[in-house]
Every structure is written in C-alpha cells, then in structure tokens.
Amino acid sequence: MKDTDYRNLSFWHESAPGSLDPRPPLASDEQVDVAIVGAGFSGLWTAYYLSELQPGIRIALVEAEIAGFGASGRNGGFAAGVLVGIDTLFDDPSLCDGAIRLQRAMFDSVDEIGRVCEHEGIDCHFAKGGSITVATVEVHRGRLRADLESLRALGFGEDDYRWLEPEECAARVRTSPNLGGLFLRHCAAIHPLRLARGLAERVESRGVKIYERSPARALEPRCVVTPGGRLRADVVVRATEAYTKGIPGHERALIPVHSMMIATEPLPESAWKEMGLANREGVSDPRRYVIYGQRTADDRLAFGTRGNYFYGSRIFDRFSADDPNFAIVQRNAEALFPVLRDFRTTHRWGGSMGISRNWQPKVGIDRAAGFAWIGGYAGTGVAASNLAGRTLAELIVERDSERTALPLVGPPFPNWEPEPMRWIGVTGVKKIGASLDRAELSGRPTPKLRNKLYKAFVLK
Numbered sequence: 001m002k003d004t005d006y007r008n009l010s011f012w013h014e015s016a017p018g019s020l021d022p023r024p025p026l027a028s029d030e031q032v033d034v035a036i037v038g039a040g041f042s043g044l045w046t047a048y049y050l051s052e053l054q055p056g057i058r059i060a061l062v063e064a065e066i067a068g069f070g071a072s073g074r075n076g077g078f079a080a081g082v083l084v085g086i087d088t089l090f091d092d093p094s095l096c097d098g099a100i101r102l103q104r105a106m107f108d109s110v111d112e113i114g115r116v117c118e119h120e121g122i123d124c125h126f127a128k129g130g131s132i133t134v135a136t137v138e139v140h141r142g143r144l145r146a147d148l149e150s151l152r153a154l155g156f157g158e159d160d161y162r163w164l165e166p167e168e169c170a171a172r173v174r175t176s177p178n179l180g181g182l183f184l185r186h187c188a189a190i191h192p193l194r195l196a197r198g199l200a201e202r203v204e205s206r207g208v209k210i211y212e213r214s215p216a217r218a219l220e221p222r223c224v225v226t227p228g229g230r231l232r233a234d235v236v237v238r239a240t241e242a243y244t245k246g247i248p249g250h251e252r253a254l255i256p257v258h259s260m261m262i263a264t265e266p267l268p269e270s271a272w273k274e275m276g277l278a279n280r281e282g283v284s285d286p287r288r289y290v291i292y293g294q295r296t297a298d299d300r301l302a303f304g305t306r307g308n309y310f311y312g313s314r315i316f317d318r319f320s321a322d323d324p325n326f327a328i329v330q331r332n333a334e335a336l337f338p339v340l341r342d343f344r345t346t347h348r349w350g351g352s353m354g355i356s357r358n359w360q361p362k363v364g365i366d367r368a369a370g371f372a373w374i375g376g377y378a379g380t381g382v383a384a385s386n387l388a389g390r391t392l393a394e395l396i397v398e399r400d401s402e403r404t405a406l407p408l409v410g411p412p413f414p415n416w417e418p419e420p421m422r423w424i425g426v427t428g429v430k431k432i433g434a435s436l437d438r439a440e441l442s443g444r445p446t447p448k449l450r451n452k453l454y455k456a457f458v459l460k
Contacts, residue, residue, distance in 0.1 A: 035233035039063035045389025064215035068196030074351030081186030085360035122198030129279035241354035
C-alpha cells in the first residue's frame with residue numbers, strides 16, 4: 001500500500017501534510033531496550049517521554065499499517081480533560097482522593113499537549129476553546145446541573161467547569177432549543193493525524209525506530225514476532241487499543257467499538273453565525289448514544305456518533321458512503337444545526353476504539369515478565385493517551401512521580417466474556433441506551449428500570 005491508499009481513510013488522512021507512504025517494515029531480528037506494539041497516540045507518547053527521560057534508550061515501534069492509522073487518526077479531534085470510568089472512582093471513598101488527583105492530571109494533559117506541540121513545532125491546529133455539553137431538553141439540563149453540583153463538591157471550581165445559562169450558552173453554540181450547558185475549560189480542538197504524524201517524526205529524530213507494515217503476529221516473553229523478524233526487548237509494551245483483538249492470547253482484553261464521523265465542506269461565515277463555535281469549542285450533549293462535533297481549522301464541521309460493535313470483535317477500517325450509520329450522524333448534526341441542510345457533506349469515515357470490561361483505562365507493567373500495557377480509553381483517548389504514555393514511560397524507567405501514584409496505574413484488563421455473550425451484552429446495552437435517549441429527547445420521562453440496567457452494565 002502507498003500514500004493514496006491511506007488518504008481515503010478519513011478527512012484527517014486526506015488533509016494531512018507530507019507523505020503517508022509506509023516506512024520500511026522490520027526485516028530481520030533485532031534487540032532493543034523497549035519494544036512498543038502500535039504507533040498510535042499511546043505508543044508514540046510512550047516513546048516520546050521514554051526518549052526524554054532516558055536519552056539513548058533503544059526503542060522500536062512496530063505498526064501493522066502506518067502511524068496514526070487507527071483511532072489516533074480518525075477520532076473527533078478533541079483533546080479533552082475527561083476520562084472514562086472516573087465517576088466510578090469518585091464514588092468509592094477509598095479511591096476518591098486519587099481520582100481527584102487523576103482528574104487534575106487529565107486537565108494538565110491538555111496543556112501538556114499544547115506545550116509539546118509548541119516546543120516541537122508540531123502544527124496540529126491546537127485551539128484551546130473548551131467544550132460545551134448543551135442541554136436541548138429539560139432532563140438534560142437537570143442532569144448537567146446535578147453533575148456540576150457533584151463536581152463542585154469534589155473541589156472543581158469555575159476555572160474548570162462553569163454553568164452557562166441559555167443566553168450565554170447560545171452565544172457560544174447556537175443549537176435550538178438551548179436550555180444552557182456545562183462548559184469545560186480544559187479542552188482543545190486539534191487535527192489528530194497531524195499530531196500523530198508529527199510525534200512519529202519527532203521520536204524518529206531522537207533515534208526511535210518505527211517499523212510500519214509490521215503486524216505483531218504474537219507476543220512472546222520479551223519478544224514481538226512479526227512477519228519480517230523477531231523484535232526482542234527488556235520490556236514489550238502492548239499499545240494496540242481496539243486492534244488488541246488480533247494478537248493471539250489477548251483477544252478479549254479490549255473490544256473494538258466503532259464510531260462514525262462526517263465532515264462538511266468548508267462553511268461560510270454566515271453559517272457559523274447561525275452555529276457559533278467561534279473559539280472552536282467542542283460541542284456534545286448528555287445523551288448516552290454519544291455525539292460530538294468541532295469546527296476545524298478550515299471551517300468545516302466535523303461531527304461524530306457512536307457506532308456498532310460487530311460479532312467476534314470484527315474491525316472495519318473502511319465503510320461505504322451509504323452505510324446507514326452515516327445517515328444517523330447526519331440527522332444528529334442537522335438536529336443541532338439545521339443550517340447544515342444547505343451544505344454538502346464531503347467526508348464520511350469510521351474507526352474503532354478500545355473498551356475494557358470495567359470501562360476504565362489502565363497502564364501498568366509486570367517487570368518480571370517484561371510486559372507492559374496501556375489503553376482502554378473508550379473514546380476519550382486524545383488527552384488521556386498523553387497522560388498514560390507519560391506515566392508508562394516513568395514506570396518503565398522506574399522513576400516515581402505524582403503520576404505513577406495515580407489510580408490510572410493498575411493490573412491488566414479483565415477479559416471480556418466469550419462470544420456470543422459478548423455480542424449479546426454489548427449490543428443489548430446499546431439498544432437500551434438508544435431507547436433511553438429516544439424517550440428523553442422526545443420529552444418523555446426516563447424509564448427507570450431500563451436506566452438501572454444500563455448503568456449496571458456500563459459501570460461494571
């Protein structure tokens with residue numbers, strides 16, 4: 001495969017500067033200090049901080065396709081200071097203090113990405129405009145106000161989260177109706193593939209080797225087996241997210257759930273006056289069937305919606321433009337911003353994210369086995385992968401820090417159930433969540449039993 005074969009993966013791939021031609025694959029056996037499987041954000045950030053902490057350390061990444069091929073090059077482009085599963089930690093008195101420190105570290109990770117990009121000259125269109133979760137129905141307004149009250153009780157102030165009354169909220173994002181919104185300051189819009197490709201170039205300049213088109217056929221003790229050779233190392237890092245399912249013995253560690261995205265043609269200022277987002281704020285709402293959008297640097301709206309889990313953890317890297325899920329994304333975008341009906345959608349793509357059984361990301365290392373793990377962000381990985389990679393690098397070189405004491409550090413992911421139970425469970429909870437959303441968005445009360453079932457699955 002060559003540059004042109006990768007350009008049609010997403011709007012981000014099509015618009016990324018430089019060549020997408022694959023780097024040479026691993027062609028013989030090699031020995032390094034740290035071998036990283038996967039050249040997405042997790043693997044690249046780990047390599048970046050390792051090379052910073054210990055100059056001269058021998059690091060090699062092996063990637064099945066090209067750097068940024070997977071979720072790191074197809075996501076919504078939000079570096080948001082949020083972490084899936086952290087609410088569960090807040091609710092546990094023994095973990096709450098650590099969870100608060102973890103949340104603060106997530107806030108800092110947004111600025112850290114901006115700092116690295118400025119320092120390294122990576123132009124990823126970084127714009128820290130914050131994000132707004134807007135309420136378009138009364139139940140969403142009540143839920144967001146309750147969330148803010150809980151955040152205040154944990155010590156997060158106006159500089160972190162702020163309530164926007166309808167008039168102020170509509171001045172930022174002009175949905176109709178607009179019942180107010182919760183503003184998170186710690187969020188930046190980015191071009192994700194520019195970030196991934198820029199990181200790959202910078203780590204290479206530090207001596208890190210990246211072997212592309214080199215899939216990991218197996219992980220053996222202190223060794224990665226690829227078609228072209230064995231990569232031996234003191235520590236092997238599994239940074240494969242949704243693609244973990246392709247490694248024998250690791251198939252049930254994380255499951256791939258797809259998200260679907262569209263991007264419009266560049267929109268005129270008249271359209272943006274009707275939509276808002278003048279500071280490139282991110283926009284979403286509180287529904288369970290997650291939606292999200294951003295204004296790109298070239299004035300498109302990039303908008304996404306959570307998609308499907310496929311039986312047997314199948315992954316689809318390309319989707320037909322007439323896939324019915326894209327029609328759902330389009331309807332959701334136009335429901336928030338009716339002006340979009342007057343403009344063309346030019347790009348449609350999908351990608352898969354890794355979800356752990358307990359809906360919590362983790363990093364960790366088994367030093368005796370020479371094996372480390374990272375991932376499980378469930379769609380919140382742009383900023384989380386920075387914190388996770390920085391933390392894992394410190395664990396590998398045995399440097400204690402405030403990060404290595406966070407509850408992000410933990411044991412390997414518990415396995416998901418075998419099929420068909422896995423498909424039944426994941427598909428069932430999606431249907432329950434969608435039915436709850438339909439009820440709430442149509443003004444009906446939240447069905448209590450279904451809501452309990454949904455929470456019981458998602459939070460375990």
